[in-house]
Amino acid sequence: MTAEMTDMPKFGSTPRELLADVLQKLKTESEAANERVSEHAGSFKRRRLVEFVFLICEELKLEPFIKFQTIEIFERYMIKHVETLFYNASANDAPGTQKDIQEFLGQKLFEEINLLLFSCIQITSKLSLRCNFDKTDTALTVLRSLGFSYKKETILESELRILKTLNFSLNVQNPLMYIETLLEVWGYNDSAVPIIDVHKTCLAVLQFVYLQRNPIYQKLLVTAVGNSNPTEVQRIKFLSVKEDCMLLAVSVISVSAFIVNFTSWTQILEELSSITGITADNISDISCFILKHILEN
Numbered sequence: 423m424t425a426e427m428t429d430m431p432k433f434g435s436t437p438r439e440l441l442a443d444v445l446q447k448l449k450t451e452s453e454a455a456n457e458r459v460s461e462h463a464g465s466f467k468r469r470r471l472v473e474f475v476f477l478i479c480e481e482l483k484l485e486p487f488i489k490f491q492t493i494e495i496f497e498r499y500m501i502k503h504v505e506t507l508f509y510n511a512s513a514n515d516a517p518g519t520q521k522d523i524q525e526f527l528g529q530k531l532f533e534e535i536n537l538l539l540f541s542c543i544q545i546t547s548k549l550s551l552r553c554n555f556d557k558t559d560t561a562l563t564v565l566r567s568l569g570f571s572y573k574k575e576t577i578l579e580s581e582l583r584i585l586k587t588l589n590f591s592l593n594v595q596n597p598l599m600y601i602e603t604l605l606e607v608w609g610y611n612d613s614a615v616p617i618i619d620v621h622k623t624c625l626a627v628l629q630f631v632y633l634q635r636n637p638i639y640q641k642l643l644v645t646a647v648g649n650s651n652p653t654e655v656q657r658i659k660f661l662s663v664k665e666d667c668m669l670l671a672v673s674v675i676s677v678s679a680f681i682v683n684f685t686s687w688t689q690i691l692e693e694l695s696s697i698t699g700i701t702a703d704n705i706s707d708i709s710c711f712i713l714k715h716i717l718e719n
Contacts (some may be wrong), residue, residue: 433609433617441610444603449699455595459665461658462504462558464635466497472632478564484701485627487598489544493632494594496542499584504531506587515679534580534583536570541580549592597628600671607697608675616684623678627712631674634715639664642711672698673708 436444457469472493500533565572585592601624609617631638643652643660652660673693679690691702 431621432445432604433621435517436606438610441603441606445607445697447602448600452600452666456662456666459661460501461661462501463497463661463665467632467635468502469633469636471535471539472635474536475543476629476633478540478543479487482564484543484547485550487549487596488543488550489626490598490632491538491549491594491596492542492546492660494596495546495584495588495592496539498594499538499587500531502587508563534682536565536568537572537576537580538584539564541577541584543561544577545581545584545592595667597670597674598625600667601628601675604671604675604694604697608693610680611693614684615679619682619684620675620678623681624674626680627674627678627716628670630716630719631712634719638711638715641715642708645711666682668698669704669708671699672700672705673712676709677712677716678707680709 471508475492475496476489479492511615559574562572562574564579602621605617605624606623607617641662642663643657644650646660646663647656649656676687676690676694679685679689688702691705694700694705
């Protein structure tokens, strides 16, 4: 349902029965993902990395799906990649303390991070039927304009390394998938909803949340535990909230609908709660933190 940045998705074209199955599948996947979330989740969604991906995708006029999917694929790869590097360094009795090993690995990752990010953009672009950005020559040109010089072989090897590390499994959760499915359902339930306007606003709000992710969720965590210095155990338990694609999607929609201001927010929360099964209070809590952060910025 995603489209190029110059186009909007064509809502209302999916059969209701199929849409119900898709929504149920997303709910099931979200619940399963929340149960097995890594304790390192979010480590590679730092603002600078997110900005790099967003700027490259906008420069190349790639569709929104690619921006968000790239970040999710990149993080999944990096968590596995770092765990493997650290395990190998420890197993081979690398000289120095654990801190020395971490500094060594940090430098190694710093040297290859831009290539890995760009490789993830290329891989993700190939998942889109409407994107033709998959030429290595284009990659070389863009990388050189950024001051990086790589050979074609290096770029292709980087892509292959990422795919092998992920076992060629690229079916990674992406909040935009949830947003567009929920909007489709909402449009079926209420034809008066200005879906296109809400969708446009959702793209901006979702991008904002990705850029301000840590401050937003840190404030939410502090409020939830009632302590300005949450413990490591509390932080890890909170990851299931921080990484919940369905909760993020429905919160972004509620914020966007509030901004578009076409009906009462209470009605919006009730409708979204009915669709997702998430309580109106929970949707309201996350939404208020996002709205407050938008106003502060």
